[in-house]
Amino acid sequence: MKGYVFHGPGQSAWEGVPDPGLKEPTDAIVRVDAVSVCGTDLHILAGDVPEVPPGTVLGHEAVGEIVETGSDVRTVRPGDRVLVSCITACGRCRHCRAGRYGQCRGGGGWILGHLVDGTQAEYVRVPYADLSVHPLPGTIGDEDAVLLADVFPTAYEVGVQLGCVCPGDTVVVVGAGPVGLAAIITARLFAPERVVAVDASAARLESARELGADAVAEADEDPGQLVADLTDGAGADVVIEAVGRPETFELCTRMVGAGGHVANVGVHGGPATLHLEDLWSKNVTLTTGLVDTRSTPTLLRMAVAGRLPGGRLITHTFPLDRMQEAYDVFGNAAETGALKVVLGGERREVVPAYEV
Structure with a gap:
């Protein structure tokens, strides 16, 4: 064969x-x-x-x-x-x-x-x-x-479930590839207030809108500010990292609000900085996982x-x-x-x- x-x-x-x-x-x-x-x-x-x-x-x-x-x-x-x-x-x-x-x-x-x-x-x-x-x-x-x-179980288990998406949450999905889009679809099963998609590709952001994202932001357009504006400065309840790069992981930790969850789904081939000097007092939960x-x-x-x-x-x-x-x-x-x-x-x- x-x-x-x-x-x-x-x-x-x-x-x-x-x-x-x-x-x-x-x-x-x-x-x-x-x-x-x-x-x-x-x-x-x-x-x-x-x-x-x-x-x-x-x-x-x-x-x-x-x-x-x-x-x-x-x-x-x-x-x-x-x-x-x-x-x-x-x-x-x-x-x-x-x-x-x-x-x-x-x-x-x-x-x-x-x-x-x-x-x-x-x-x-x-x-x-x-x-x-x-x-x-x-x-x-x-x-x-x-x-x-793989795609749907990974998005659902490692992103949505470990991220503890709840009704009324603001959920941000960083990365609108297949797993990120599946995370948008399955996050909506839990009736969040809004789902925000972040990606560098306008075409992928359009797909995110079609599949249920309420707002989108290109990666170079300060998505953190958009999330702050949508939440009156409180930050996101759940941020799902679906890329696997140091810069996207660090973006996720900047957008999460106090008491929130960062669910890392992306496969990382190198180290990323965890800014505990900013996070230690925010009651943030960080999860990683293999499906x-x-x-x-x-x-x-x-x-x-x-x-x-x-x-x-x-x-x-x-x-x-x-x-x-x-x-x-x-x-x-x-x-x-x-x-x-x-x-x-x-x-x-x-x-x-x-x-x-």
Whole structure:
């Protein structure tokens, strides 16, 4: 088969690799029908995730069909259409038992496309399949479902839930890429007073408006002043960092108000300054996190019911064998306008479970 292989910082290729086989009785082999490229993949290629060994097939988000299962797999069988989660969970260690699947100590966590071969290939081996894949109903399309592998759970869990978004809050989302836009969508589920989006791209800010932002600010237009004006100087209740740069993290800490929350979602490849000289007396809570994907079943039900406009985040689609082109488009989003790129896939009409 073929897969997209990391050979070291700045070096990668779509090339022939060995077909995956079952290694443990809890494994499943999935034929990949749709896969996406994540900002974390770009961080790997930039050398920001040094533990990824050269020769690894990248990718941690996919939709596909089960073609083989180990003898201990109970919840899926060959022929089932499934979502492959970005997080693998053994289900037995202390962290998994507490729902912290991202911190799994039993051989799981974020391993696909990181410590073992990932999903950007024609087939993928998924360890601990019973907890790491989710059967999909026929009413949700491949391209919409693949966003539930990482983008929506990450935005919802690490941004909205850890940020403790509450009714009446002022929520600021810094970074209007796919995860930031998903944070806007899911933050609105909690009835905040307003959601403010900050980004350097006018096109992404327009997308943010379309998906529910009440106000937008370009990064070079003093967004802190806008937030101060909107809140009578009190600052934001919740600020979600969805970029992963020192300057955006520090901007978040300047915009948060007393008693507020800063939820860092972005992947940082270098240090950022924490200005405790300004924050120590403000009762501010700072959270970081790797997604656990415990919310995936809930988000899947919402998507089937038509409550998550996930497909609107997809701007480019490609056949699976045009992986390098997809990376080029996604990696040059400022020029291409890319939000989320999906390879393979089939759109299906989502039939809402009920009408409002």
